[in-house]
Amino acid sequence: MDNSKNYSQQQLALDQMFKDINPALSARQAGLESSRCYYCYDAPCIKACPSKINIPSFIASIHADDLTGAAKTIYTENIMGGSCARVCPTEILCEQACVRNHEEEKSPVKIGLLQRHATDNAEFEGHPFERATATGKKIAVVGGGPAGLSCAHRLSLLGNDVEVFEAQTKAGGLNEYGIAKYKLTDNFAQKEVDFILSVGGISVHYDTALGKDITLEKLKADFDAVFLSIGLQDSASLYLEDEDNPNIINSVDYIKELRQASDINQLTIPKDSAIVIGAGNTAIDIACQLKRLGTEEVTLVYRRGEEQMSATSHEQQIAKNHQVRIKTWSQPSKINVDNEGALTSMTFNKTYLDEGKLISSDEAFDIPCSAVFKAVGQKMAYPQTEQLIPTISNGKVATFHNQLTSIDGVFAGGDCTGVGQDLTVEAVQQGKLAALAIHQSLTASEEK
Incomplete structure (x- = not known):
């Protein structure tokens, strides 16, 4: 028996069971849908978006048939815009805020599907962004889920070198391991990880868990800053x-x-x-x-x-x-x-x-x-073997101004903190904000 052929048939059978629950728009559908946007000046959809994507701007680019420009607008604020377009509850976020809801039709612009149309069909030559001049700083990111990947990507863009320590054999966090199979199909989570890492300046250590293979104390000694995004394990x-x-x-x-x-x-x-x-x-x-x-x-x-x-x-x-x-x-x-x-x-x-x-x-x-x-x-299980433990509040890592924990130089974001709802888009935003805070603190100390 040809095992590879048999494997393909078995995989196909499983994939058929879990076809995309929300199929992508065609080019014609996307064109028609983008024309429904009023391109509001003080757009309520932007305020409702945890990652503050300029939604009217990217929809206008779609309407002008500039999908690459639309995708770049999305990625500027949310580098995981592709997965967020698939898994985020847009019905209670941007689409709920859409002014189209106040009209007789009560039908918001399909922002999530338009975002997916842009990110799926953009054509970039290489990565859409270039890294800034090297800062010479090195940051450790513990956890390769949405918060960790977002933080690592933004830090890299700002010219820092980043090492991600991931406990699993793959990065992606809940996008890879915890989202319904019919929401993220066709190995999309790993394709997005590859896209993020292609910016350069980021290395990933797989099968490397906090409290087992690495310690926070050692990371703090070896790196200029640490970002914890360890998720909820239990x-x-x-x-x-x-x-x-x-x-x-x-x-x-x-x-x-x-x-x-x-x-x-x-x-x-x-x-x-x-x-x-x-x-x-x-x-x-x-x-x-x-x-x-x-x-x-x-x-x-x-x-x-x-x-x-x-x-x-x-x-x-x-x-x-x-x-x-x-x-x-x-x-x-x-x-x-x-x-x-x-x-x-x-x-x-x-x-x-x-x-x-x-x-x-x-x-x-x-x-x-x-x-x-x-x-x-789910609940967090902070390693009991750790000697260095940030303040834990209500079972999660407590964060203060700019995602900083109680330990100097150690930041945290994502589901392991008590900030906001446990949404992918919020984790991405927390990772981005932490990266900006880390970079600012390191450059400020350098100037001093």
């Missing part, structure tokens, strides 16, 4: 007996396995029924992917109502379109296994609000299942 617990059952699965771990799989046979797929516990985008992502993989019945359970779910109404609708059952006002109370330890069902108690406080009632019910996927939140 999943929150349900605090129930039998939670260690092999069929009680962390959703992020499963998504990671799915995104790295080249063969559907590598995955353990619940065929009959599965329960997803959670209310965020990860819960929606895992539920929809299970349906695509062939799980017959998927029930997403949340202890509060739909209006309190952190997943946007757009994401909730995606789940409903996938025929995911959403059960609200229900709190998990017991994991049920048979005499042989096999998972059979999960018991929930109905909940209600009493003067704003969530109450679990005595009314209980069971949902049969062969697997339970936990999507109840």
Whole structure:
């Protein structure tokens, strides 16, 4: 048997299951859509964009058929504009702010799809930006996710040399390991990493984890500054007996396995029924992917109502379109296994609000299942082996002015901090702002 041919067929079958959920615009569609923009002078869409992209400007470039110019406008503020166009909740950011929402049609300009059209079709000769004159400074970036890559890229543009220390075998962070497979298709996350690194001046050390292979103390001694973007490594617990059952699965771990799989046979797929516990985008992502993989019945359970779910109404609708059952006002109370330890069902108690406080009632019910996927939140696990530890607040690295931590010369950004929402675009912006602050602090000290 030709193994390479067999591999290709298996990969094709998996890719067919996870076709792009939001297909790209054609050139004609993009032209028509760009003509709908009013090119507002004091554009509310820019204010709503965490990375402050000049949206009217890049849309005007698309309308003038200058896709390369449009992409450069996007990349000036957000070097990960390609992935953000695919994964960001534009429906609650720039598109929600679009003045077209106030008109009778109540239909905003499709900013996300236009951004994707520009970044997908731009034609650059080499990298779109040139590095500044070398500063002689060297900065360590711990973590190669969106915040780390954004920080590294901006620092490099400003003439600094950067070394990225990545714990995984690939860079990209959640774009590579944690986003639904139907949102970032065709190995896009790695293509974007390659694009970012092509600016030069950035080296990446893979399989290199803080607290295991490197220490913050050593990095601080060897580099002029350090940027921490270590993300959230652990999943929150349900605090129930039998939670260690092999069929009680962390959703992020499963998504990671799915995104790295080249063969559907590598995955353990619940065929009959599965329960997803959670209310965020990860819960929606895992539920929809299970349906695509062939799980017959998927029930997403949340202890509060739909209006309190952190997943946007757009994401909730995606789940409903996938025929995911959403059960609200229900709190998990017991994991049920048979005499042989096999998972059979999960018991929930109905909940209600009493003067704003969530109450679990005595009314209980069971949902049969062969697997339970936990999507109840991620938490940071700062290495206990570290001697140098920044201030931790509410389980995350505390940052102060300009992303600076409590340790001089050590900055932080992304999901490991408590700043903003856990969105890719916000992580990119925090990395960019930290880079500017780091560069400014180093050049200021040099001038002194």
